[in-house]
Amino acid sequence: MPPTNPALRKRSKNARPAVLIAEDDAIYVRLLSDVVVAEGWTAVTATDAAQAVMYATRSDPFAVLLDINMPAGSGVTALDRIKKNAKTRNLPILVVTGSTEPGLERRVRELGATAIVSKPFDPSELRLFLRQALAHREAQRAAS
Numbered sequence: 001m002p003p004t005n006p007a008l009r010k011r012s013k014n015a016r017p018a019v020l021i022a023e024d025d026a027i028y029v030r031l032l033s034d035v036v037v038a039e040g041w042t043a044v045t046a047t048d049a050a051q052a053v054m055y056a057t058r059s060d061p062f063a064v065l066l067d068i069n070m071p072a073g074s075g076v077t078a079l080d081r082i083k084k085n086a087k088t089r090n091l092p093i094l095v096v097t098g099s100t101e102p103g104l105e106r107r108v109r110e111l112g113a114t115a116i117v118s119k120p121f122d123p124s125e126l127r128l129f130l131r132q133a134l135a136h137r138e139a140q141r142a143a144s
Contacts, residue, residue: 017134018042020061022052022078023096024070028119032065032096035123039130049073053081056088063133065126066113068097068104076108083112090140092133096121 019036023029024047033043044059046052050072056064064082068075075095082088095108098119105116114133117125 016040016042017137018044018059018061019130020044020046020052020055020059020064022046022049022055022064022070022075023067024048025067028067028096031121031123032126035126036065036130039127041130041134047071049075049078052078053085056082056091057085061091062137063130064091064093066093066095068095068099068101068108076111079108079111079113092129092136094126094129096126 019041021029021032021036021043023032023045029045029047033045036043044055044061046055048071052064052066052070052075055061056078066075066079070078075097079093079095082091082093089112092114093112095113095116096119097104097116108116115129
């Protein structure tokens with residue numbers, strides 16, 4: 001069955017930049033989406049790890065906000081798959097997690113996460129990360 005997320009439809013060159021939010025907690029989906037939309041970007045949401053990997057490939061996001069504890073595989077598994085895919089390996093990924101698992105930060109950084117923040121998060125920190133990610137993507141596109 002094809003994905004029903006409207007952000008996965010063919011995007012025009014003038015479409016608003018998209019951020020993939022991979023989060024299964026509805027409250028955090030709302031909080032993260034509010035930050036993204038307030039900046040004028042499109043929020044694409046995935047509620048499990050398998051969707052996150054699929055949407056990262058199909059929705060052309062400029063960044064990913066990734067939870068660790070999700071159904072259908074962990075965020076760590078999703079991170080690994082996104083970073084191993086040639087199309088998505090350069091995506092900046094911010095891990096947003098409530099996990100206190102020892103060694104988690106080291107492990108996600110080794111897999112290619114750009115940064116990790118704890119829940120509850122500071123919206124200004126999130127905005128800064130996303131603005132830097134978008135600026136980096138635009139610079140890459142201008143250079144090519």
